[in-house]
Amino acid sequence: MSAGFKVKALEWAPYIEPVEVANATGEQLAAMQVTPSNTKVSPYVRTLAHDPESYVARTKLFNAIMYANGGLDRADRELGALTASAVNRCVYCASVHARRYIELSDRSDVVEEIYMHGLGGSFEPKIQAIVDFCRTLSETPSRVTKEQVEALRGHGFSKSEIIDLIHSAAIFGWANRLMHVLGHSVPIEAK
């Protein structure tokens, strides 16, 4: 199955000048977790390190939502992230999380459907329930319906798992509003 559709890895380039490690304040260095043995920091981290206070708090929350043990299957969290990123047209986030979703689920067919036909494509019922809920929550929160949440319950998701799904889509409502607003995706340069 994994011989199927592939999503290209991309890099991200900011529209504003990132913090230079050499000129960073102590607070910025701590936020970027720069140590003598770790001085290579991505443009993304250096861009957000302009405001180290919010960067540190959000990173901790982001990691809990996407990587905490137990609860919703990690692949389904990635599908929530991918759905939000597709709604918000964050090409960079979509590429990262489409790839992670395929790694975790071996479902390149689902990603192919999203890339070829968009979120209005057709999916098997359980996947459809995740996509529909996360799509509406990302696009127009006021239009999320009880039926959408009941559909998730009907496919066996517990309330705890649905809380994880809500957070994974919502945190990409956040992440997309940084990555797609502050910069753009670029092809990876040949090294």
Added chain:
Amino acid sequence: MDQIDILSGLEPASETYRARRERPEFVSGAELCRKTVLTPQNGFEISHAMRAALAARMARFIGREDLARTYDLMLDEAGINELLTTIAAAGDLPEDLDAFTVALVRQADLVTKTPRDSSRADIERLQAAGLSSPQIIALSELIAFVNFEARVIVGLSILELVA
């Protein structure tokens, strides 16, 4: 109970409330993030009052009047004036408003409503209006946080209504 419980209508005896407590890092993490964007120690000269006014405005555009009112209260405490009231109320801005404030409000409106249309030109407009790089990042984190929080509240509210 915290702000997210109250605005989501969660009852402490409910399954949704208990399930939310299984993820204490989500609960405390969201509150810590709120502090860092609404009442940061270093606000880069975007005042707590302006942040609360922008948050109220964005919550109104998202359709959560209840969330907007919590930011109205925060604005009352931080020090209100006619302009901030207009911003918070999602009203039209006065024509003689300074370019810096116009840029803050415009960006909050656009990134809340149509994030997909964001481009380099929007960031250049912020720079032309005098925003520094730290101010652009701080504004972006504030906008993104309110959009996150509103979606968590919407999701939890509906989950509470479902068996």
